Amino acid sequence: MEAEIHYTRLGSIFPDLPFYTNIVPMTLGYWLERPAEVVPIASRMHSDSPDRFSWHLLETLARGEAPGAREMNASQRLALMAGYFSHVALDLEIHGLVNWCARRDTLRYGGHESHHHRLTEKYHSLFFHIDHDGHDCLGRRSFFSERSKVLDQPAFVRLQREHPAARFTSHVLGFYREHQPSVERVASWLRTFRHFTFLVSIPAAKRNGDRLGHAGNRYRYYDNEDFSFDEYWQRGYTRSIEMLTLAYDVVRGGDLGDGAQREFLDKANILDLAYPPAPDLPPLPAPGAALPAQSEPALAFSGR
Numbered sequence: 001m002e003a004e005i006h007y008t009r010l011g012s013i014f015p016d017l018p019f020y021t022n023i024v025p026m027t028l029g030y031w032l033e034r035p036a037e038v039v040p041i042a043s044r045m046h047s048d049s050p051d052r053f054s055w056h057l058l059e060t061l062a063r064g065e066a067p068g069a070r071e072m073n074a075s076q077r078l079a080l081m082a083g084y085f086s087h088v089a090l091d092l093e094i095h096g097l098v099n100w101c102a103r104r105d106t107l108r109y110g111g112h113e114s115h116h117h118r119l120t121e122k123y124h125s126l127f128f129h130i131d132h133d134g135h136d137c138l139g140r141r142s143f144f145s146e147r148s149k150v151l152d153q154p155a156f157v158r159l160q161r162e163h164p165a166a167r168f169t170s171h172v173l174g175f176y177r178e179h180q181p182s183v184e185r186v187a188s189w190l191r192t193f194r195h196f197t198f199l200v201s202i203p204a205a206k207r208n209g210d211r212l213g214h215a216g217n218r219y220r221y222y223d224n225e226d227f228s229f230d231e232y233w234q235r236g237y238t239r240s241i242e243m244l245t246l247a248y249d250v251v252r253g254g255d256l257g258d259g260a261q262r263e264f265l266d267k268a269n270i271l272d273l274a275y276p277p278a279p280d281l282p283p284l285p286a287p288g289a290a291l292p293a294q295s296e297p298a299l300a301f302s303g304r
Contacts, residue, residue, distance in 0.1 A: 001083070003075050003079070004075050006151055008083040010083060011079065011083020012084070012086055015091070017193065018189060019037070021192060022192060023192050046091070047275070048176070050270050053176075055261050058247055064077055067167045067171045068169070069171075080168075085244050085247050086240045086244065090240065092270065093232055093235040094124070094236050096275075096276045100278050100281045102114075123218075125138075136206065139200070139203055140201060150190065151190065154194045158191075160187050160190065161183050161187045166186045166187045170182060170183045227280070
């Protein structure tokens with residue numbers, strides 16, 4: 001993963017890559033607090049047999065014979081695999097918390113749950129990086145120039161149809177048949193992700209984080225009597241090590257038969273990535289019901 005950091009990062013955003021459709025409507029929708037765009041292939045990657053798709057990706061990388069995979073060396077394929085299963089592990093452990101916070105805020109403040117979902121993930125990221133890095137990673141030139149690069153030489157304007165990552169992604173998503181994206185479509189996702197990282201690396205992003213990263217939002221999203229985000233992250237970190245070890249053992253052993261598949265999926269226990277259970281959180285009222293009076297500190301809340 002360290003030797004092929006770009007492929008590690010590519011794997012780490014792989015399940016979310018289709019969400020990066022076009023930076024203009026993405027940005028406008030976010031600032032206008034509109035519902036998140038519905039992207040069928042992304043939804044299927046998260047909720048339609050994510051266990052079998054994960055094995056399909058693992059098997060394709062292990063064989064190294066598919067379009068795009070042939071142009072990757074063994075370390076690059078392993079790094080992409082490791083990044084992917086890291087994402088899967090964190091989704092399984094943290095997405096339930098994100099969904100709970102989003103639904104809580106929809107009940108309390110109105111609006112669309114998918115927008116509150118984005119806000120929750122934003123604040124999780126902001127406070128996590130403040131705690132672990134000493135500062136938020138957004139609004140910094142280094143984020144765009146190095147830390148967010150998922151290709152060795154990412155293009156900002158042209159489509160990189162020829163890049164192995166674009167060809168591999170198009171091929172492996174053929175698992176979903178009618179939703180399989182073209183190589184050109186995948187290249188456009190990769191380019192839009194580059195546009196996204198540029199926008200969140202400009203000084204305005206840092207000012208926004210400084211303005212909103214106050215005690216009230218930390219209480220609401222990160223650490224309160226109902227949950228501690230860091231505990232959920234630690235679970236995700238532990239699960240990622242377990243899952244990466246399982247995946248690496250499959251590659252190292254070279255057994256890609258049905259028995260190996262059943263054993264891997266049984267141990268990995270890859271459930272719905274979008275709506276995994278969150279058993280440790282208090283129950284919320286049914287949709288339309290009012291929440292109890294809040295006890296959190298006074299908030300200077302902004303939907304953005």
